[in-house]
Amino acid sequence: MVAGLPVKPRLTRRTPVPVTGIVHLGPGAFFRAFNAIYTADVMAKVGGDWGILAVSLKSPTARDQLAPQGGVFTAVEMGADGAIPRVVGSIAKVLVAPEDPEAVVAAMADPAVKVVSLTITEKGYCHNPATGRLNLAHPDIMHDLADLAQPHSAPGFLVAALARRRAAGIAPFTVLSCDNLPSNGVLARGIVLDFARAHDGDLATWIEAEVRFPATMVDRITPATTDADVARLADAEGYTDLACVQHEPFRQWVIEDDFTDGARPDWSEAGAQFVASVEAHETMKLRCLNGTHSALAYLGYLAGYETISDTVADPAFAALCGKLWQDEIVPTVPPPEGEDLSAYCTALLGRYRNPSIRHRTWQIAMDGSQKLPQRCLGTLADNLADGRVPKGLCLVVAAWMRYVGGVDEAGNVIDVRDPLAARLKALSDAAEGSGAKVAALLSVDEVFPPTLAADARFRDAVTAAYEALVSEGARGTVARYAG
Template sequence: MEAGLPDRLTRRTPKPKTGMVHLGPGAFFRAFQAIYTADAMAARGGDWGILAVSLKSPTARDQLGPQEGAFTAVELGPQGRNARIVESVTGVLVAPEDPGAVIAAMADPGVKIVSLTITEKGYCHEPATGRLNRSHPEIVHDLAHPDLPQSAPGFLVAALARRRAAGMPPFTVLTCDNLPSNGHLAQGIVIDFARAIDPDLAAWIAAHVPFPATMVDRITPATTEADIDALAQAEGYLDPACVMHEPFRQWVIEDDFADGRPAWEVAGAQFVRDVEAHETMKLRCLNGTHSALAYLGYLAGYQTIAETVADPAYAALCHKLWHDEILPTVPRPEGEDLAAYCAALLDRYRNPGIRHRTWQIAMDGSQKLPQRILGTVRDALAAGRVPTGLCLVVAAWMRYVGGIDETGAPIDVRDPLAGALRAASGSADTPEGKVAALLGVTQVFDPALAADTRLRAGVTDAYVRLAGQGARATVAEWTGAA
């Protein structure tokens, strides 16, 4: 180590035995499941170390490997920062480098749970229908080469097939991504994939493999070089794997596991029979307004959520969306006060310690919009209400994916359908034409919803206003704020 530079973080305690494999070891996993599991093992013990698997990039392995899986989680509260070292991760595999090693790890009888945070697009499904997308390049590859998978469904099926062939019990598949009925969705995708390879395997998975649904919640902004430098200055060691997160966390889980689980309840997790109401609350109230702030805030030139809601018009946007359009579609989960939940959300958004970028939240909108916005729109229309605020959010997304901001500068749109969306937007010169073309993207919009003249008119009107006067003025006009 050069003089003057801090030492690299090293593990302080012995590694626990591996009892879980996790697909997708990004910042959210480190700030959430890894911490819950560390707390559960500290309180109750158990062999629940987590072997992390990156399905794409070697970055997590390169960051965590030299530190033997240890990393720092930094809580960013309104009053300051609090750092802790987390040591529940036992190692990291990079799937493209050795798919066989990943399958072998998942097939190990000591592994009881395979969990996932792979974002919406990692499920290789059609967001509008929830079904496996058999034309997805990774699915096409994996169906042709099931022993050398690239996708999460491919790895899950390959490992379950090996366990079945060996007469071993299955592992539990625990999805922790922001998808409605995420356990049921993951089960359907995995069984669809398995059925295409071996119908008997698909039947075994359907009969024996639990896919409990979950609701997860903790705001986790992307770690920056400035964050890493600040941690090194404060703690005296270098940790490129560190993560930043807000103080709040909530994990609601259906208690359905094949072969045991960590005592996550001692760390505050809630175990319930049915997570659907909590899931709907979070997807619509938090994720829905997060996306609203992301698109309308970005178009207005705001870089972070805290900066966006500091504008009274955007704080009013949240209040009006919740009160008038979202909460009427949300069943009250057991033990929750929906009005208090939304008030707490706005406080979380205002946390000055969290730099959650609007551009980051705006990523992969084609995968997020059906769950976060369009389900609420569908329910409102079915009840005879036209949700003009959510139509404004859809129009803002359409402006965003067109790839040009309000100053005429290009937008770096990160989305699996970015090319198709920009082509659809560019296929017409008028707001009416652009809206019609984008509503025709069936991977995002269910044709029956897209055909609703009330939705088409509402989105078109909002698009015209955005194009004519800009996002900030349109939000102020809709909310009646100054």
């Protein structure tokens, strides 16, 4: 039990453990608030053996939280009218990959498993975000190529399991990426094929011909669970659930309908949309939602705001979102079928304002070197290609640069969580003056494509924004931009 939490009995399973049909890599809060709920809803409505074996690739935390509860957990919907808890039972078991990698490969190779889904965040793909290719120098990838019997990485586990199924004459599972990445199905396919080609060319040929990698667009704001959340649930419901998650009422899942032998849960029964292509929906979400989320995270954090709702309660930051959408983001987004982009953005601001969702700016700011290319740089490049200098998005880039420098406007140390954190801080610290700092960080080609970094319009606009952040502070700069 966590010190300071109410002494209550643990939540326990009161329903049968479902038969496993899905293996999921990355059983964090988003998976529990999204994939697990959709799947529970489908099984409750139409049945099916779609229980989820969840695999943690690094930490035992999820297993330690869920195992004593039989895999069940509480999902708390946080709306304007209060909290609505429900117990979710779609997780059958949790494995910790480093403790028993063979058990994970064996589970993925089981013929009953039809889908392997992923929420492993950008860094879990072990790729270069600027190119989308597998980073063959990544320590986990180097290990797995040398010893695929004991994988460390998601690509390693996927290829090891697919190799075992091929050797046994078993049809492959579908690889379903559910991470916030553009063309996530294409990315997952490319990463797996890059690994397979480096390991076994014949296996790569089989994967290329037989394995399906549908793209998805996922959307539900899910803050990190705090001890206060656990305590509040314990007081309200009379039990302790260390695995509980909080989420907003809204959810949207758009899925490319391309599964091996059509084997999948009918998630449409729970409100998911199966489509021929998710590209337009994905672009809408990544640019309109994730792009402004990152803008609010870096600029809001620098301005001293703890959460997104706190940040947009400031009229200057609400206006920042409106101006970014109208002038710089929506003009680059092809409208998805059935969507009104203006109404979508208006609804987004309402979601950001939900005071029940305490989504921390610091949490969203994590792993920015991985997120920035996907969420902002493509939009920025499209504006430049159309002859527009997107000063708002350049301000977001400058705010990220200021953030990874590791010191806030009051001189306090920022706890920067990023795979490149040490390198980024060293580059910033070694450079004197705003222009030099910007130039140094633009040289990181894992983040900035060389053609973009070399564009004088972009470089000059980011430098001017960085100088404004230093002289006027984040809030003053935002207020001046938003007008």
